[in-house]
Amino acid sequence: MHESLQSKGYGNRLLEIAMDFCRKMNYNHVILWTVDICSEARHLYSKFGFELTETKENTEWADYKMTEEKWEVELE
Numbered sequence: 001m002h003e004s005l006q007s008k009g010y011g012n013r014l015l016e017i018a019m020d021f022c023r024k025m026n027y028n029h030v031i032l033w034t035v036d037i038c039s040e041a042r043h044l045y046s047k048f049g050f051e052l053t054e055t056k057e058n059t060e061w062a063d064y065k066m067t068e069e070k071w072e073v074e075l076e
Contacts, residue, residue, distance in 0.1 A: 036055075
């Protein structure tokens with residue numbers, strides 16, 4: 001999320017809408033794939049029940065090394 005929109009509740013609302021959609025569609029497993037530079041959002045992922053399950057280095061998307069992160073949650 002752009003820096004000007006951070007800390008205003010937009011990320012929380014976006015995840016609420018996404019998770020409501022997943023439940024409405026009866027999904028039982030959700031994967032969120034992100035990168036480590038989005039570290040401030042980790043508390044939101046945890047708040048919504050996601051757990052970090054995998055990481056891998058990436059040098060393809062930018063001119064610097066980053067780490068891809070796979071977060072997963074099981075829905076009831």
